[in-house]
Amino acid sequence: MHKLLISIILLVVNFKLLSQCNGLILDYNGNPIANVEIFIADLNLTIENNDQGEFTLDNDIPKNGLIHFYKHGYASKMIKYNSENKLLIKLDKLHVTIDEIGVSDTYNKLGDKKYVNIEKKSISPSLIENNTLLENITELNGVDMISSGNGIQKIVVRGLSGLRVVTYLNGMQINNQQWANDHGIGFSEIGLDEVELIKGSSALKYGSEAIGGLIYFKDQPFIKKNKPTGFLSTKFNANNHSNNSQFGTRLNIGEIFINLYAQNLIAGDYQMPDKTYLFNSRFKQNALKLSMSYKHKNLHTVLRYHLHNELTGIPGHVCVGDPKLQSLSELSYSKDFINFEENYNKKIPYQDIENQLYILESNYFLGSIHFNLLAGHYRNNLIEYGEKWTSPDFDMNLNNTLIHPNVKFSLEKYNFEFGSQINYLENINNVQNRLIPDANSLNIGPYAIFNYDNNNFGYNLGYRYDYKNLVSLDNTVTSDKKVFNTDYANNFQSSSMSSGMFYKLNDHISRVSYSEAYRAPHFSELFSNGVHHGTNRYEIGDENLSIEKSKQIDIKYQWSNDHFGVIVNPFLQNINNFISVVPTDSIYTEEDVNGNIITSYTVYNYIQYDNVTISGIEMNLHYHPHILHNLHFEQSLSLLKTQNNNDENGLSMTPANGINTKSSYEFDHSLMSIKKISLSHMYKFKQSSFSEYEEMTNSYSIISLGFGGQLNNKFNYYFMITNLLNKKYTPHTSRLRGVGENGVPNPGRSFGLNLNYEF
Amino acid sequence: MKNLKFGMFALLIGMFASCDSHDDACHECHIAYIVDNVEIAEVEIGEFCGSALEEVEGPDYTHELTEDVTVQGLDGNDVTVPAGVYNEIHCEDHGHDDHDH
Numbered sequence: 001m002h003k004l005l006i007s008i009i010l011l012v013v014n015f016k017l018l019s020q021c022n023g024l025i026l027d028y029n030g031n032p033i034a035n036v037e038i039f040i041a042d043l044n045l046t047i048e049n050n051d052q053g054e055f056t057l058d059n060d061i062p063k064n065g066l067i068h069f070y071k072h073g074y075a076s077k078m079i080k081y082n083s084e085n086k087l088l089i090k091l092d093k094l095h096v097t098i099d100e101i102g103v104s105d106t107y108n109k110l111g112d113k114k115y116v117n118i119e120k121k122s123i124s125p126s127l128i129e130n131n132t133l134l135e136n137i138t139e140l141n142g143v144d145m146i147s148s149g150n151g152i153q154k155i156v157v158r159g160l161s162g163l164r165v166v167t168y169l170n171g172m173q174i175n176n177q178q179w180a181n182d183h184g185i186g187f188s189e190i191g192l193d194e195v196e197l198i199k200g201s202s203a204l205k206y207g208s209e210a211i212g213g214l215i216y217f218k219d220q221p222f223i224k225k226n227k228p229t230g231f232l233s234t235k236f237n238a239n240n241h242s243n244n245s246q247f248g249t250r251l252n253i254g255e256i257f258i259n260l261y262a263q264n265l266i267a268g269d270y271q272m273p274d275k276t277y278l279f280n281s282r283f284k285q286n287a288l289k290l291s292m293s294y295k296h297k298n299l300h301t302v303l304r305y306h307l308h309n310e311l312t313g314i315p316g317h318v319c320v321g322d323p324k325l326q327s328l329s330e331l332s333y334s335k336d337f338i339n340f341e342e343n344y345n346k347k348i349p350y351q352d353i354e355n356q357l358y359i360l361e362s363n364y365f366l367g368s369i370h371f372n373l374l375a376g377h378y379r380n381n382l383i384e385y386g387e388k389w390t391s392p393d394f395d396m397n398l399n400n401t402l403i404h405p406n407v408k409f410s411l412e413k414y415n416f417e418f419g420s421q422i423n424y425l426e427n428i429n430n431v432q433n434r435l436i437p438d439a440n441s442l443n444i445g446p447y448a449i450f451n452y453d454n455n456n457f458g459y460n461l462g463y464r465y466d467y468k469n470l471v472s473l474d475n476t477v478t479s480d481k482k483v484f485n486t487d488y489a490n491n492f493q494s495s496s497m498s499s500g501m502f503y504k505l506n507d508h509i510s511r512v513s514y515s516e517a518y519r520a521p522h523f524s525e526l527f528s529n530g531v532h533h534g535t536n537r538y539e540i541g542d543e544n545l546s547i548e549k550s551k552q553i554d555i556k557y558q559w560s561n562d563h564f565g566v567i568v569n570p571f572l573q574n575i576n577n578f579i580s581v582v583p584t585d586s587i588y589t590e591e592d593v594n595g596n597i598i599t600s601y602t603v604y605n606y607i608q609y610d611n612v613t614i615s616g617i618e619m620n621l622h623y624h625p626h627i628l629h630n631l632h633f634e635q636s637l638s639l640l641k642t643q644n645n646n647d648e649n650g651l652s653m654t655p656a657n658g659i660n661t662k663s664s665y666e667f668d669h670s671l672m673s674i675k676k677i678s679l680s681h682m683y684k685f686k687q688s689s690f691s692e693y694e695e696m697t698n699s700y701s702i703i704s705l706g707f708g709g710q711l712n713n714k715f716n717y718y719f720m721i722t723n724l725l726n727k728k729y730t731p732h733t734s735r736l737r738g739v740g741e742n743g744v745p746n747p748g749r750s751f752g753l754n755l756n757y758e759f
Numbered sequence: 760m761k762n763l764k765f766g767m768f769a770l771l772i773g774m775f776a777s778c779d780s781h782d783d784a785c786h787e788c789h790i791a792y793i794v795d796n797v798e799i800a801e802v803e804i805g806e807f808c809g810s811a812l813e814e815v816e817g818p819d820y821t822h823e824l825t826e827d828v829t830v831q832g833l834d835g836n837d838v839t840v841p842a843g844v845y846n847e848i849h850c851e852d853h854g855h856d857d858h859d860h
Contacts, residue, residue, distance in 0.1 A: 320796070320798075347851070348851030349851075387849075387851065388850070389784075389812060389850055389851065390812055390816050391813070391816055480818065592793060592846055592847040593821070593844065593845070594793070594845075596794070597796040598791070598793060598798075598847050600796075
């Protein structure tokens with residue numbers, strides 16, 4: 001009996017020891033590197049090593065599961081876990097970084113960057129240096145923003161936006177009526193860690209409709225530590241008198257991991273360079289995000305909930321007449337002091353938005369086979385008050401349910417992935433008034449992806465087939481006697497593919513990728529019929545629109561040494577049946593009892609161009625002198641040309657060509673608590689390629705300055721001056737470019753102070 | 760743990776204190792006097808709340824001026840608004856309204 005007991009005890013102890021794996025992280029001189037972030041990708045879990053460079057993996061990590069080792073200043077490394085091998089990791093000191101993937105191994109949710117043009121950006125550490133999330137992301141080359149101040153911002157990738165740039169948050173697609181330029185991104189920045197971007201149509205796994213690109217936001221991973229970690233942060237901006245306060249914490253209780261975040265943001269109207277304020281550019285937001293994770297043996301489950309509320313003013317609203325003839329003085333005002341009772345109150349027109357996101361994700365590991373099932377539900381309620389406090393122009397629920405099973409496994413140098421997306425989208429109007437009718441769609445899209453990786457050479461091939469059924473039945477008569485007479489049912493079917501190849505020779509890496517994708521028309525493009533106050537127009541859809549089809553080729557070359565790095569990335573995309581919305585000669589009017597016109601809007605129709613071409617080149621340079629390792633100099637060039645082959649004009653809202661330059665210096669030892677100084681310059685060329693109904697936009701130059709540091713090892717700060725020279729400018733992608741003679745200017749000089757306390 | 764509790768408490772207070780999406784507020788309303796398709800003056804008709812506000816903003820609501828009213832026009836000059844029935848009632852601030860913040 002004693003022997004049995006001792007045997008059992010030994011077995012348990014051995015089992016415990018065998019289920020733990022010890023590792024060591026050193027530099028190439030054999031010195032231990034401490035405080036390295038060790039990210040276990042399959043578990044979405046981060047641990048850290050100790051001061052001696054040692055770490056222990058005491059979780060059951062799947063065989064061939066990816067583990068990513070990262071520390072600032074070192075080339076990160078990624079390995080495939082094999083418990084039979086001793087974990088001795090060596091990290092090389094890093095001198096040059098380009099778009100964070102140029103010279104380092106990184107884990108990417110969207111696929112392998114060797115074959116697919118994936119760009120990645122860290123959000124959480126650098127958000128302290130930016131006003132907003134999208135300003136942060138526009139630092140990626142080829143990415144711009146459609147905006148009207150900080151309240152309404154949306155992403156443009158290589159000239160395409162809205163429905164063509166698909167957004168994902170933690171595996172769930174975000175559908176928030178993104179077809180319109182006055183509807184933002186649909187969630188808060190709280191808890192975010194990284195963003196990955198695929199430009200163009202190579203994002204097979206996440207839908208075929210991302211012909212402009214796919215942008216994937218990831219939350220901070222769960223963390224295993226002895227005590228909770230977290231932060232309190234607050235941002236002040238003097239231009240629009242805004243405050244953005246956030247709280248976040250990550251903790252674990254045994255094998256249960258919890259991340260919790262909350263945010264409150266208020267902002268007044270923004271100040272333009274002439275010192276007046278743009279009326280109703282104010283907004284408020286609050287948000288809550290809770291994520292929980294639990295692992296038991298081979299099953300790993302994650303549950304997420306995100307609540308996001310917004311009250312957003314719609315500036316530049318023009319009720320009557322041509323917006324181009326609107327005087328700017330009618331849309332702005334002066335003030336000598338902040339009136340807390342007035343400056344933040346909502347004004348007509350405004351949007352009242354509530355977004356809720358639910359995700360349940362399960363991962364099951366069987367040897368090196370990884371099964372994943374994601375079930376998500378995203379609910380967007382958008383209420384737009386255009387003219388009246390008590391009667392919204394529309395009140396819509398857009399409910400999106402996604403089921404996404406996926407299995408992936410590796411066989412030596414070959415990787416396989418199979419899956420399918422079942423996506424149900426439903427638009428429901430809650431009031432009589434409406435812009436788009438009740439409608440629903442069901443999309444089923446199975447796919448298969450194959451990779452071959454032989455260190456210096458590899459290729460990738462993916463195929464997807466989509467079936468989409470779209471139905472709308474709506475005979476509502478609105479309060480202004482407009483009749484919706486929609487009785488529509490149609491199926492859209494098409495296949496998509498993506499392929500890529502890379503070759504590495506010493507420090508030279510080349511990649512070429514080719515992809516084909518399609519996008520079915522959306523409810524708004526098919527059925528719109530009404531005034532859209534947020535865009536100052538009356539919009540009419542077309543039920544006869546057909547599928548857009550895209551083909552793209554993308555080539556990327558990169559080279560770097562310890563002090564200099566370069567990336568060159570030309571691309572060409574061709575889209576058939578390109579859907580657009582264009583003004584007509586018709587004017588929609590409403591009259592009072594005396595026959596006076598009280599509202600008038602230009603009528604815009606949704607139409608389809610036979611063929612458009614988008615081409616360009618993006619380049620990145622990074623340099624830092626040998627004698628001044630702490631001085632970083634980065635420059636990026638983006639050249640973009642869009643061509644409507646129907647009429648030889650460009651496409652609307654095409655960003656101008658631009659050069660971004662940034663110099664920063666990091667002090668080894670803080671100078672009066674300052675650790676970093678940055679100076680950035682953005683130059684936008686004149687935009688003389690535009691659509692038939694647009695006008696040229698002049699060139700402009702914006703300089704911004706910032707410095708930041710630590711007051712102690714927990715308290716960080718960053719002070720910035722945006723638009724240092726108070727330049728008056730209106731980007732070609734401004735939502736308000738068509739209002740007033742030269743458009744409504746962007747914010748003038750702005751002082752911001754960001755504070756962050758970590759515990 | 761103390762920091763965690765404090766942070767959660769502070770943010771919860773902030774969240775409850777902001778973003779009230781239900782409009783129970785009252786609003787000043789006026790007749791929009793329009794001549795040749797241009798609004799040239801406003802005649803205040805009072806403050807309205809709740810169901811009264813909803814009625815005033817309704818599509819069938821009309822307001823009768825029983826006698827002529829002289830007001831300052833939007834261009835600063837005096838305007839005489841004649842007696843009559845008007846259905847163009849505004850209860851919002853637009854950019855062109857006079858808002859003294």
